[in-house]
Amino acid sequence: MTLVRTRFAPSPTGFMHVGGVRTALFAWFLARQAGSNGAFILRIEDTDKSREVEGSIAQIEQSLRWLGIHWDEGVDVGGPHTPYLQSERLELYKTWAQKLIDSGRAYADPYTPEELDAFREQAKAEKRPFLFRDHRPEHPPIWDGTQPLRFKSDPKPYAWTDAVMGKLSTGPDAIDDFILIKSDGFPTYNFCHIVDDAEMGITHVLRSQEFVSSTPKFLNLYEALGLEPPILATLPFVMAIDGKKKLGKRDGAKDILEYATEGYLPEAMVNFLATLGWNDGTEQEVFTVHELIEKFSLDRVQKSPARFDEQRLLWLNGQHIRSLSVDELYPRTRDFWTDAALNAGEDERKNVLALVQDRLKTLADLPVLSGYFFEEPTPNWGMVRENKQLSKLSTEEVSGLLRAAHEAFSATEDFTAEALQEVLNELLETTGQKPGILFSLIRLAVSWAPFSPALNETLAVLGKDTVLARIQTSVQSL
Ligand code: GLU
Numbered sequence: 001m002t003l004v005r006t007r008f009a010p011s012p013t014g015f016m017h018v019g020g021v022r023t024a025l026f027a028w029f030l031a032r033q034a035g036s037n038g039a040f041i042l043r044i045e046d047t048d049k050s051r052e053v054e055g056s057i058a059q060i061e062q063s064l065r066w067l068g069i070h071w072d073e074g075v076d077v078g079g080p081h082t083p084y085l086q087s088e089r090l091e092l093y094k095t096w097a098q099k100l101i102d103s104g105r106a107y108a109d110p111y112t113p114e115e116l117d118a119f120r121e122q123a124k125a126e127k128r129p130f131l132f133r134d135h136r137p138e139h140p141p142i143w144d145g146t147q148p149l150r151f152k153s154d155p156k157p158y159a160w161t162d163a164v165m166g167k168l169s170t171g172p173d174a175i176d177d178f179i180l181i182k183s184d185g186f187p188t189y190n191f192c193h194i195v196d197d198a199e200m201g202i203t204h205v206l207r208s209q210e211f212v213s214s215t216p217k218f219l220n221l222y223e224a225l226g227l228e229p230p231i232l233a234t235l236p237f238v239m240a241i242d243g244k245k246k247l248g249k250r251d252g253a254k255d256i257l258e259y260a261t262e263g264y265l266p267e268a269m270v271n272f273l274a275t276l277g278w279n280d281g282t283e284q285e286v287f288t289v290h291e292l293i294e295k296f297s298l299d300r301v302q303k304s305p306a307r308f309d310e311q312r313l314l315w316l317n318g319q320h321i322r323s324l325s326v327d328e329l330y331p332r333t334r335d336f337w338t339d340a341a342l343n344a345g346e347d348e349r350k351n352v353l354a355l356v357q358d359r360l361k362t363l364a365d366l367p368v369l370s371g372y373f374f375e376e377p378t379p380n381w382g383m384v385r386e387n388k389q390l391s392k393l394s395t396e397e398v399s400g401l402l403r404a405a406h407e408a409f410s411a412t413e414d415f416t417a418e419a420l421q422e423v424l425n426e427l428l429e430t431t432g433q434k435p436g437i438l439f440s441l442i443r444l445a446v447s448w449a450p451f452s453p454a455l456n457e458t459l460a461v462l463g464k465d466t467v468l469a470r471i472q473t474s475v476q477s478l
Pocket of ligand 1 (some may be wrong): 193
């Protein structure tokens with residue numbers, strides 16, 4: 001079987017947002033699909049020190065780990081191509097640069113910034129594009145590392161196949177002499193990613209659309225280095241929901257780890273990201289990670305930009321929450337309970353979780369949906385007045401119904417959900433009320449919450465003593 005070695009190569013310039021993580025995810029799928037013939041590598045591209053944001057490497061690692069995207073080689077875990085931090089690989093880039101100098105394909109750039117500006121101005125005045133290769137020095141100085149080192153390009157047309165975008169082609173104008181190593185000694189992305197991909201045996205390069213216009217330059221450099229290019233796959237941008245602009249901070253381009261604090265499950269996020277511009281050709285929307293690894297293919301990634309729809313993420317999250325058993329879900333809820341809930345027993349929390357699980361859209365809904373199971377609610381008769389049906393009852397009627405309920409529950413020995421359903425049905429008969437009135441009233445009297453799960457189940461989990469005490473408090477507060 002052929003090897004599949006993919007990499008994620010972020011620059012540590014800030015937090016990870018959906019677009020970046022999706023690139024990592026697709027590359028990881030390909031590697032995992034290949035089983036023991038696959039490897040996923042995490043390389044950090046930190047050669048632009050001016051853009052670096054402190055703490056971003058740790059944040060990148062944490063984001064990937066949260067999503068379960070584990071890397072086989074790379075920063076932190078090591079591997080045969082250590083170091084995986086580009087700033088620690090500068091000697092290697094110099095060796096490769098020397099190969100280009102020796103073969104006459106790189107030269108020291110002798111110009112000052114002012115001279116370069118003058119060339120640009122001149123091109124502008126003559127209404128032609130500025131190309132560095134029009135100004136190649138006849139006798140370049142020996143490169144001593146203080147000048148930028150430029151690639152001596154070989155401009156020509158290219159036609160290539162992108163695994164997502166299909167057939168692409170460009171003319172010779174797309175190719176110019178670009179900088180390989182800057183005067184600060186750091187290589188450019190254009191140069192060092194090619195060196196590293198070759199050194200690390202990368203077979204598939206997946207990256208965002210912003211790099212597609214540079215591909216002819218890369219192809220030219222591969223040729224000069226005598227390298228076979230890897231499979232190139234361009235992932236379209238992720239756009240805001242209106243499809244008009246690239247996803248910006250205001251439309252939800254936020255740190256992926258914020259979703260963890262907001263109560264999203266990583267598997268829902270993986271499902272969401274995977275289906276952002278990819279589908280398996282069927283109507284299926286909810287996928288497990290295993291299914292995604294099995295089904296993912298680059299040729300089904302759509303060519304047009306994907307739209308970021310946070311409502312869809314919310315929906316998927318609910319689906320994934322429901323697909324877990326209570327025992328599977330429970331360990332995930334640790335950070336979301338109120339203090340009162342945490343003071344209660346684990347069994348109690350699990351029972352409540354079982355009741356509210358179906359209503360959770362995110363784990364952060366837990367306090368609102370479960371608060372009254374652990375803390376005495378304060379009667380709020382405004383909720384009765386605002387209820388269309390309940391507002392029609394007089395105070396005497398309300399009090400009479402609650403007293404009847406109190407009496408019935410007091411007489412109930414078996415406080416299980418099944419037995420309570422019968423008690424409630426009998427109460428409907430004896431009071432002659434509709435469920436919409438009687439049950440809503442009892443529900444409020446024991447919870448004072450805007451919604452709760454099925455009444456009989458809620459009562460059973462609260463327990464007889466609590467139910468009786470709360471009804472009494474409610475009646476007294478009337
Ligand atoms: N360092 C580049 C970035 O963060 C990665 C591009 C690539 O994957 O080659 O955008």
